[in-house]
Amino acid sequence: xGREFPPVAATNERLWAYGCSPYAALTPEGIQQHVAxxxxxxxxxxxxxxxxxxxxxxxxxxxxxxxxxxxxVGLQWGLSLLVRCRMVYVYGGRAPSSGMCLELAExxxxxxxQRVWIPTEEELRRYG
Numbered sequence: 001x002g003r004e005f006p007p008v009a010a011t012n013e014r015l016w017a018y019g020c021s022p023y024a025a026l027t028p029e030g031i032q033q034h035v036a037x038x039x040x041x042x043x044x045x046x047x048x049x050x051x052x053x054x055x056x057x058x059x060x061x062x063x064x065x066x067x068x069x070x071x072x073v074g075l076q077w078g079l080s081l082l083v084r085c086r087m088v089y090v091y092g093g094r095a096p097s098s099g100m101c102l103e104l105a106e107x108x109x110x111x112x113x114q115r116v117w118i119p120t121e122e123e124l125r126r127y128g
Contacts, residue, residue, distance in 0.1 A: 015050055015051070015085075015086040016050060016051050016084055016085045017045045017048070017051070017087040017088065017089055018053050018085040018103070018112075019042055019054035020090045020103045020104060020107075020114075021037055021038045022034050022096075022100060023038070023056035023060070023065065023097075024065060024099070037091060037093075037119070041117060044117055053085055078103065082103060083110060086113075087113055087114075088103070088107045088113070088114045089117045090116050091118075093119070
């Protein structure tokens with residue numbers, strides 16, 4: 001009944017991978033779509049054998065993304081997690097948002113490899 005994932009690395013062998021995809025949107029529905037996309041991205045990261053680190057799935061639980069100060073705190077927190085990651089998965093289905101551009105610039109500065117991820121229609125149906 002639950003989702004099935006392919007066999008992956010043992011818990012103690014998994015490295016962290018950062019999920020970079022849009023969050024902000026003009027409507028609550030747009031944000032919901034972006035959250036579903038980020039969840040799909042996290043599932044792909046996990047299926048590939050990494051622990052997914054997707055800050056914009058967590059930070060909006062206690063920070064208000066509409067408040068510029070709180071958004072800046074969330075972005076800074078995400079960057080502090082990025083430095084610990086071995087890979088960045090980038091949603092490639094559209095031009096990067098301003099937050100994504102900050103994350104990608106930091107990944108470049110740190111020399112962290114990036115993998116572009118474009119979900120298939122089936123992945124979006126299955127996970128989104």
